[in-house]
Each structure stands twice: as C-alpha cells, then as structure tokens.
Amino acid sequence: MTAAPELPTTESRRPIRKREPIPEYEPEPRGKVERYTVFAFVFVPLLAVAAAVPLAWGWGLSWTDIVIATVFYVISGLGITVGFHRHFTHGSFRANRPLRIALAVAGSLAIEGSVIKWVADHRRHHKYSDAEGDPHSPWRFGDDWKSVAKGLYYAHMAWMYLDEKKTSPRRFAPDLLRDKDVVLVDKLFVPLVFVSLGAPALIGGLVTMSWWGAFTAFFWAGLVRVALLHHVTWSVNSICHTVGEENFEVRDRSRNVWWLAIPSLGESWHNLHHADPTCARHGVLKGQIDISARVIWIFEKLGWATKVRWPNTERLAAKRVKV
Ligand SMILES: [Zn+2]
Ligand SMILES: [Zn+2]
Numbered sequence: 001m002t003a004a005p006e007l008p009t010t011e012s013r014r015p016i017r018k019r020e021p022i023p024e025y026e027p028e029p030r031g032k033v034e035r036y037t038v039f040a041f042v043f044v045p046l047l048a049v050a051a052a053v054p055l056a057w058g059w060g061l062s063w064t065d066i067v068i069a070t071v072f073y074v075i076s077g078l079g080i081t082v083g084f085h086r087h088f089t090h091g092s093f094r095a096n097r098p099l100r101i102a103l104a105v106a107g108s109l110a111i112e113g114s115v116i117k118w119v120a121d122h123r124r125h126h127k128y129s130d131a132e133g134d135p136h137s138p139w140r141f142g143d144d145w146k147s148v149a150k151g152l153y154y155a156h157m158a159w160m161y162l163d164e165k166k167t168s169p170r171r172f173a174p175d176l177l178r179d180k181d182v183v184l185v186d187k188l189f190v191p192l193v194f195v196s197l198g199a200p201a202l203i204g205g206l207v208t209m210s211w212w213g214a215f216t217a218f219f220w221a222g223l224v225r226v227a228l229l230h231h232v233t234w235s236v237n238s239i240c241h242t243v244g245e246e247n248f249e250v251r252d253r254s255r256n257v258w259w260l261a262i263p264s265l266g267e268s269w270h271n272l273h274h275a276d277p278t279c280a281r282h283g284v285l286k287g288q289i290d291i292s293a294r295v296i297w298i299f300e301k302l303g304w305a306t307k308v309r310w311p312n313t314e315r316l317a318a319k320r321v322k323v
Contacts, residue, residue, distance in 0.1 A: 030166045039161040041111060045227030052224050060216050064207050068200050069221035072109070074265075076196065077229055079106025080118075081265045081292040082299075088176065089119045089126075092280040093296055093308040097181070104185040109196040111226050112233060113160075114189035115182060120172035125237075126277055129252035135159055135167060136237045139253060148242065156231075156238035197222040232263045240270035247285060248275035248319045256288070266290030275319045276311075284311045 055061070083103030086092040095103060104115045112118060121135050128134040138155040141147035154162070169177060176182045185192075197218065204217020235257075244255030248271055260268035261283065267273075269282035269290060283290030299305035 028166050028168055030164055035161045042157055042160065042230070045223045045230060048219060048223035049227045061220060062216065064204060064213065065216050065220040068203055068217050069225045072200055072221050073225045073229055075106050076110040077265050078292060078295055079103055079108070080110045080112060080233060081267050082295055083107040084115055084118045085122065085267065086280055086292065086296065088115060089122045090278045092278050093300070093305045096304050099299060099304040101181050101185065104182055105192065108185060108189055108192040110229055111193050111196055112230065114186045116169050116173050116176045116186045119176060120167040120169045123172045124167045129254065129274060130241060135163065138238055138242050152238045152242060155241060156234045196226070232260065235260055236264060236267050236270055240268055244271065246271055246321055248272050249321055250274045261289050266292040276316065278309050279311055280308050281311050284316060
C-alpha cells in the first residue's frame with residue numbers, strides 16, 4: 001500500500017489568481033433533463049462497480065468478460081487520450097481522415113460526452129486552469145481542507161451535473177464545428193453510447209452462445225469498464241490538480257501523479273501537460289511511462305499521423321522546476 005499523498009504545504013502553494021468575472025466564455029444555459037441524464041450516466045456505472053465485488057465472487061466473471069472489457073477499455077481510453085485530448089483539443093499531431101474519424105468514434109465510446117462538447121470544456125479548462133472560468137478546478141471553493149474536499153468532489157464529477165451553464169462550442173471549438181465528419185460523429189453520440197454498451201453484450205453472447213454470457217459481458221465490459229474509465233479520466237481533473245509532483249513551472253496547480261500513469265494511459269503526467277499543452281508526449285522524464293505517446297508514435301510510423309509535436313529538450317529544460 002502506498003501512503004496517501006499529502007496536500008502541498010501552504011508555503012509551496014502558489015496563491016490562487018484573483019477571481020474576476022470573465023464575460024468572454026459565453027456560457028449557455030443547460031436544461032434540467034440534460035443534467036439529470038448526465039447524473040444517471042455518472043451513477044449507474046458506479047453502482048455497477050459497487051455491485052461488482054459480490055458478483056465476482058465465484059460466479060459471473062469469466063476470461064471472456066475480462067478480455068472484452070480490456071479491449072473496450074483500451075479502445076475507448078485511447079479514443080479519449082490520443083483522440084479527444086491530444087489530437088482534437090490540443091492538435092499535438094495531424095491525423096489522416098480515417099484515423100481522425102476513428103479517434104472521434106473511439107472517444108465517444110467512453111461515454112464522457114460528445115467530441116465537440118468534450119473538447120470545448122477541456123480547452124476552457126486550459127484557458128482558465130484553477131481560476132475563475134475553469135469548469136472543474138478542485139480549488140474553486142478555497143484552500144482550507146473542507147473547501148478542498150468539496151472542490152475535489154466538484155472537480156471529479158459534480159461539475160458535470162451541477163453546473164447550470166455549459167461551455168460554448170462556437171467560442172471554444174469553432175475548428176471542429178467546421179469539420180463535417182466530426183460534426184456527424186458528434187451528432188451520433190447517443191447511438192454510439194448504445195454501441196459502447198451493446199457491442200460487448202453482443203460479442204459475449206456470440207462467444208459463449210448464451211444469454212448469460214451476453215449479460216455478464218454487458219455488465220463487466222459495458223458498465224464496469226465505463227465506470228473505471230470515467231473515474232480514471234476524472235481523477236486527472238481532481239487528483240492531478242491537487243496532489244503530486246511539480247516537475248515543471250506552471251501557473252496553475254497541475255501535478256504529475258505516477259500511480260495513475262498506467263490506467264490513465266499516460267495522462268496523469270498532468271503537470272508537464274499544463275506546462276507544454278501541445279506536446280504529444282506527457283511523460284517526458286526518465287521512467288515516466290506514457291502509453292498514449294507510444295500509440296501516437298506507432299501511428300506516425302504507419303504514416304497515419306504527421307507533424308507530431310514531440311518534446312523539445314530546450315523548451316522543456318527552460319520550464320523545469322529548479323531543485
Ligand atoms: Zn488540467
Ligand atoms: Zn489538456
């Protein structure tokens with residue numbers, strides 16, 4: 001067991017930037033139905049995880065379920081990290097048309113919102129990180145323990161269903177709104193949610209030729225896999241803005257968290273990411289495993305990805321925190 005990481009001490013914490021109203025992010029109103037739907041998609045998979053432990057004991061989990069769940073975790077996870085995040089949000093590499101569409105589809109399977117919405121929220125996060133206007137900063141309520149606990153919950157998931165405003169895609173993702181293929185995948189988000197939950201059931205049913213096999217695959221590779229991926233992604237917003245190491249100079253509270261590196265497919269090297277957002281590799285220091293960067297490297301070798309923004313040694317050296 002690793003000891004719980006400690007919050008940074010008062011001395012090491014940089015004061016929060018002054019909060020001023022920012023009119024330019026043009027929030028749009030969000031209806032109750034939308035917020036309740038998001039709430040359901042946050043909690044139903046989470047309940048599945050809670051139910052998973054007794055279910056797994058002795059029955060209901062087979063190797064078939066584990067293999068299907070792993071494959072869907074990796075495809076939808078890379079869709080988020082390589083696709084929604086590094087490609088669509090930050091343009092850290094160019095993708096050819098088939099790869100760009102495949103990444104938009106794969107990321108949608110993670111059920112973290114449609115591609116354009118995800119990108120708009122995340123670009124707003126970078127623009128205002130840990131200051132007024134950031135959709136999910138754990139520091140929004142203040143610096144004391146109680147406020148940070150509340151802030152962690154808000155940054156982890158509550159912002160998705162408590163915030164009555166939504167980020168304007170016209171303001172934050174006009175480039176994606178001009179891409180017809182991306183707009184189409186964005187519009188197909190709801191059918192893709194059904195594919196993400198239904199395909200594992202179909203595969204499980206066909207492999208085992210049984211309804212029970214379809215049900216257990218739906219449970220493990222559908223609900224439980226989505227819940228795990230949700231919470232790993234959201235940990236980057238909550239944990240990686242609260243605890244961890246500051247290897248690079250940033251103006252916010254982003255940190256590198258080593259123990260989330262594997263499940264987050266390299267996204268938990270979040271301090272470097274805020275220091276150099278367009279860099280295709282987040283784990284740039286020795287021993288910092290970054291699976292997503294390796295996948296981008298493979299896409300580059302195949303000729304599907306070009307203009308990859310690999311780490312620039314001099315730029316990074318200038319940003320390195322002096323010890
Ligand atoms: Zn961040
Ligand atoms: Zn980012």
